[in-house]
Amino acid sequence: MQAQTFSTFLAKTQRYFSSADHDGLPRVLNDVASACIKISSIVRLGALAGTSGSLASTNTHGETQQVLDLESNRIFLEAGQISGLIAGMASEEMEQPFIENHQQKGRYLLVFDPLDGSSNISLNLSVGSIFSILRCPDGVEVPALQDFLQPGSQQVAAGYALYGTSTMLVITTGQGVNGFTLDDALGEFVLTHPDMAIPHEAKEFAINMSNQRFWELPVQRYIAECLAGVEGVRGKDFNMRWVASMVAEVHRILVRGGIFMYPVDEKTRERGGRLRLLYEANPMAFIIEQAGGLASTGYEPMMGVQPLSLHQRVGVILGSKVEVERVVAYHHQQQD
Missing domain, CATH: 3.40.190.80 (D-Maltodextrin-Binding Protein; domain 2)
Known part of the structure; x- marks a missing residue:
């Protein structure tokens, strides 16, 4: 059976999205997936990429920033501007939201932690990225900070990328959870963990x-x-x-x-x-x-x-x- 790529999966499940998300959400999720592939490449190179180590700066929480924190943040910001569908973005690494400047009205807001667990980089342990997609409120042309302050129940989609022994992307759009593994030969995520379900109890x-x-x-x-x-x-x-x-x-x-x-x-x-x-x-x-x-x-x-x-x-x-x-x-x- 032919492997199902992330973009193919989104196309097949598109019919389950609301009419408001039918066309736009797959494009936004594909852009986020592309960002995670780029970050994965840099993470795997480690010191060879010249991006390991800490900076003298701290983020808005007073935490020491890693070189990869800022590079990952830049990659997410660039990816979030491709479709023109994201009106604004907020990140752990930025004190204030980044508001997109384009002619087309964005439908979504993207919030993310570009590189979770970055203190593990120097130890060559697993790190990841976390993201959440929200709707830009109706009638809002240029989102303000308060437009991001939505409870988690309002999320349109969410996911994380795990940069470990293999790179995985795990997402939900409110229709269950599916996991994808990066195929380096294809340069795409491939569905490997469909319909993920957590055991009700464990040890x-x-x-x-x-x-x-x-x-x-x-x-x-x-x-x-x-x-x-x-x-x-x-x-x-x-x-x-x-x-x-x-x-x-x-x-x-x-x-x-x-x-x-x-x-x-x-x-x-x-x-x-x-x-x-x-x-x-x-x-x-x-x-x-x-x-x-x-x-x-x-x-x-x-x-x-x-x-x-x-x-x-x-x-x-x-x-x-x-x-x-x-x-x-x-x-x-x-x-x-």
């Missing part, structure tokens, strides 16, 4: 254990039960994983099941959490829930959170439905 958890003393009691309780293993109330042993790359963590859980947590704790409470809502938490929540999982802050559904600022942070708990429901229940019990 793995991903969390930064170094923050244990700062966690809230519901998280402390859940992890203590996992660590107690077969002798504890869960009656089974758990494995712990931590890669320090959200894309890598979520991809593993999507394939094997389990739970990923970066909860609000005493260190991050004043900032609202560690991960960004619009271009990290929301797109991953959309993917996980379309695959049958669940995503929450611990206190409310992730995609129900109303953003108040472009770089708003939030606590993240997502993964297999049974596991997330247990942690959420512990949070609600604490409130009671």
Whole structure:
């Protein structure tokens, strides 16, 4: 059977899109996929490309920027201007949105983390890109910052690229989740993981254990039960994983099941959490829930959170439905 390329897949599934997205969304997604292919090429070259290492600058969050952070951001911005359908873009690396200047009115807004886990670059570990596509509000000719502040439930599409042993693109348009692997010979993504579904329960958890003393009691309780293993109330042993790359963590859980947590704790409470809502938490929540999982802050559904600022942070708990429901229940019990 002939391999189904990403562009062919979009053409075949186009009939499931709303009339407003029928023509435009496939073009935008193809442009994003092209950006991910370019970033993959640079990431794989590593030091040979002369793009490894840190800069003296920091991004809007005060984090040290890697050379590849800015190069990946540039690639996304260029790709987002090809179709003329994206009215504005927002990124982890930019304090303010980039507003497209063209004659044709853009239908969409693109928000993205151009290179998630970039601190892993010097270690030759997996990194990735995360993106979310929103509709530009009706009647808006030139989008302003507030037009980007849409809850995750309003996403038209979301996805991530994983630059690992192979490069994968995983997307949802609200009709399930599909995974594509980059075929270098074709120079295109090919469908390799159709209809991805996350196991409802599993025996793995991903969390930064170094923050244990700062966690809230519901998280402390859940992890203590996992660590107690077969002798504890869960009656089974758990494995712990931590890669320090959200894309890598979520991809593993999507394939094997389990739970990923970066909860609000005493260190991050004043900032609202560690991960960004619009271009990290929301797109991953959309993917996980379309695959049958669940995503929450611990206190409310992730995609129900109303953003108040472009770089708003939030606590993240997502993964297999049974596991997330247990942690959420512990949070609600604490409130009671």
